[in-house]
Amino acid sequence: MKLNITLSAAGVILLYIAGSLCQSDVCGRAPISNRIVGGENATAGYWPWQVSIHVTVQGIDFGHFCGGTLITKDWVLSAAHCFQWFNASYIVMYFGRMNQSGSNPYETNMTAIRNINHPNFTYSNFDNDIALIQLSSSVSFSDYIRPVCLAAAGSVFAAGTESWVTGWGLLKPNDTELPKILQEVMIPVVNDSDCYNAYGGVNISITSNMICAGLLNQGGKGPCQGDSGGPISSRKGSLWIQAGIVSFGIQCADPTFPTVFARVSQYQDWIKSYMGSNQPGFVAFNAASNSIFKSVPNLFPLFLTFYFIPFSLFLTS
Numbered sequence: 001m002k003l004n005i006t007l008s009a010a011g012v013i014l015l016y017i018a019g020s021l022c023q024s025d026v027c028g029r030a031p032i033s034n035r036i037v038g039g040e041n042a043t044a045g046y047w048p049w050q051v052s053i054h055v056t057v058q059g060i061d062f063g064h065f066c067g068g069t070l071i072t073k074d075w076v077l078s079a080a081h082c083f084q085w086f087n088a089s090y091i092v093m094y095f096g097r098m099n100q101s102g103s104n105p106y107e108t109n110m111t112a113i114r115n116i117n118h119p120n121f122t123y124s125n126f127d128n129d130i131a132l133i134q135l136s137s138s139v140s141f142s143d144y145i146r147p148v149c150l151a152a153a154g155s156v157f158a159a160g161t162e163s164w165v166t167g168w169g170l171l172k173p174n175d176t177e178l179p180k181i182l183q184e185v186m187i188p189v190v191n192d193s194d195c196y197n198a199y200g201g202v203n204i205s206i207t208s209n210m211i212c213a214g215l216l217n218q219g220g221k222g223p224c225q226g227d228s229g230g231p232i233s234s235r236k237g238s239l240w241i242q243a244g245i246v247s248f249g250i251q252c253a254d255p256t257f258p259t260v261f262a263r264v265s266q267y268q269d270w271i272k273s274y275m276g277s278n279q280p281g282f283v284a285f286n287a288a289s290n291s292i293f294k295s296v297p298n299l300f301p302l303f304l305t306f307y308f309i310p311f312s313l314f315l316t317s
Contacts, residue, residue, distance in 0.1 A: 026141055026146050026147060026281075027071075027146070027147045027148060027149040027150075027280065027281030027283075028049075028147075028148050028149030028239045028240040028241060028281065028283065029146065029238055029239060029240070030045060030046055030047065030048055030146075030238075030240065041181040041182070041183065041184075042098065042166060042181070042182040042183060042184040044098050044106065044144060045106070045143055045144045046184070047166045047182065047184065048070075048096065048142075048143065048144050048145050048146045049069045049070045049071075049146060049147055049148035049231070049240075049242075050067065050068075050069065050097075050166050050167070050182060050230065050231070051067060051068035051069060051070055051076050051078075051093050051094065051095060052064045052067065052068075052093070052094040052097050052100070052168060053065060053066045053067065053068050053076075053078065053082065053091060053092075053093050053094075053133075053229065054091070054092045054093070054094065055086055055090050055091065055092075056090060056091075056092045057090060061092070063100070063178075064100055064168050064178060064226065065082070065226070066078055066079065066082035066226075066228050066229035066230075067166070067167040067168070067169075067226075067227055067228065067229045067230025067231070067246065068093065068133065068229050068230065069147075069148050069230070069231045069242055070095060070139065070145065070146070070147045070148065071147050071148060071150060071271070071280040072147055072275060072278050072279070072280050073135075073138040073139050073140075073141065073147075073278065074134060074135050074138050074139075074278060075132055075133065075134055075135065075274070075275065075280075076093055076112075076132070076133040076135065077130070077131070077132060077133075077150075077231075077242075077245065077264075077271070078130075078131045078132075078133060078228075078229035078230075078245065079129050079130065079131060079228050079229040079245050079246065079247055079262065080117040080118050080121035080128065080129050080130055080131040081121070081123070081126065081129055081228065081247070081248075082131065082228055082229045083115045083117055083131050083133075084117075087115060088111075088112040088113055088114045088115045088133065088134075089112075091111065091112040091115065091133065092109055092110070092111055092112075093109060093110050093111075093112065093133065093135070094107060094108075094109045095107065095108050095109065095110070095139055095145045096108060096142070096144040096145040097182070098181060098182050099180055099181055099182075100168060100178065100179075100180045100181075101180050102180065106142065106143075106144035106145070108139060108140070108145065110135045110136055110137060110139060111135075111136045112133045112134060112135060112136060113134050113135070113136045114133075114134050115131055115132070115133045115134075116131060116132045116133075116134075116274060117130075117131045118130045118131065118267070118270065125204050125205045125207070126204075126210075126247050126248050126260070127205075127207050127209055127210070128209055128262070129245065129247040129248070129262045130245055130262045130264075130267055130270075131229075132271065132274055134274075147280065147281065148231060148233065148240055148241075148242045149239060149240060149241045149242065149280075149281040149282070149283045150241070150242050150264050150265075150268070150271070150280050150281065150282050150283070151241050151242060151243050151263075151264045151265040151282075151283065151284075151285050152265060152268055152282040152283055152284040152285070153265050153266070153268040153269070153282075153284075154265065154284060155241075155243070155265040155283075155284050155285040155286065156285065156286045156287060157189045157211060157234060157243045157285060157287055158189065158287045159188070159189055159190060159191035159194075160188045160189060161188060161189040161234055161243075161287040162186060162188060162234060162235070163186065163187060163188065163189055163213050163232045163233065163234050163243060164184060164185070164186050164232065164233050164234070164235075165184070165185050165186075165187060165213075165222065165223050165227065165230065165231070165232045165246065165259075166182060166183065166184045166185075166230055166231060166233075167182070167183060167223060167226065167227035167230035167246065168182060168183065168226055168227070169183070169223055169224040169225055169226035169227030169228075169230075170224040170225050170226055170252065171183070171224070172224070172252065173224065173251060173252040173253075175224075178226050185221050185222065186221075187213045187214050187215060187221050187222055187232075187259075188213060188214075188215070189211065189212070189213050189243075189287075190212040190213055190214055190216060190258040192206070192211075192212070194212075194216065194258075195210075195212035195258050195260070198256060198257050198258065199250075199257065199260070202250065206260065208263070208266065209262060209263050209266045209267075210244075210247070210260050210261065210262065210263055211232075211243055211244045211260075211261050211262075211263040212258040212259065212260050212261070213232055213244075213258055213259055213261065214249075214253070214254070214257075214258030214259050215253075215255065216255065216256070216258060217255055217256075218255055219253050219254050219255030219256075220253050220255070221253050222249070222252065222253035222254075222258075222259045223246045223249065223252070223253075223259050224252035224253065225252070227246045228246050228247065229245060229246060230245070230246045231244070231245065231246075232244040232245075232246065232261050234285060234287070236285070239283065241283050241285045242264050243261070243263070243264060243265070243285070244261025244262055244263055244264055245261055245262040245264065246259065246261055247259075247260050247261050247262050248260050265285075268282055
């Protein structure tokens with residue numbers, strides 16, 4: 001991930017509880033808290049829903065390959081493209097993890113019993129890039145491990161909404177090693193039409209199932225390979241709501257092409273259909289559009305090599 005510069009939005013954020021909130025007493029709250037290209041090291045407990053997903057084959061841990069978020073005690077949310085070559089039997093998930101190589105005193109890990117990719121996921125334009133992973137046993141919540149709230153159907157994340165991305169993705173393009181410490185970075189939501197226009201130049205359709213974020217005409221901050229499946233989240237008071245799932249982009253933290261995320265609010269019914277009686281916390285988020293971050297007209301798309309964000313699928317190396 002790419003310098004955590006404090007960004008502020010002039011828009012007033014209105015947030016209200018909607019739908020079934022069986023996790024409402026814990027979701028989206030980081031009790032310890034009052035980077036990713038251009039980011040910085042996170043602090044233990046600031047992102048207690050962050051999951052590090054590893055591939056393990058015959059007892060050999062091949063390390064982190066995608067991110068995810070804990071949404072209930074039994075389920076993790078991630079990106080469908082992360083699981084095209086790995087099924088549940090190869091997945092180990094780490095909760096409460098900060099360091100990929102050092103001590104993690106608040107950590108636990110779980111295997112998976114199944115992963116469910118959205119049935120309409122397609123590689124042609126990465127539409128419906130969302131997946132659910134069911135844990136082999138329930139995880140216990142703590143100050144360092146707890147679920148995020150999910151954006152409810154109809155939620156609005158207007159252009160300029162402050163949003164945070166977290167993960168263990170590359171710190172800059174063409175790096176050969178992932179960072180050891182969880183990174184965090186803040187980037188604003190990008191206007192849908194600007195995102196659509198940018199990607200139109202490389203024949204990639206931006207659909208209503210996607211949300212975009214980044215620093216247009218500036219770049220330097222955003223997800224990179226290894227961050228796929230992780231969250232982009234926005235805050236109101238002490239409550240964090242996941243708006244999207246890291247999906248794809250053109251180069252890391254590119255100034256012309258914002259990063260594209262699966263829009264979580266589009267999948268409330270699909271997610272709920274697998275949860276049974278223990279539903280995630282869905283929260284309706286509505287952000288005013290008069291942010292200090294303005295949409296940038298007349299983008300000039302560059303025909304750059306397309307990449308998948310997961311570290312293992314970097315196609316330009």
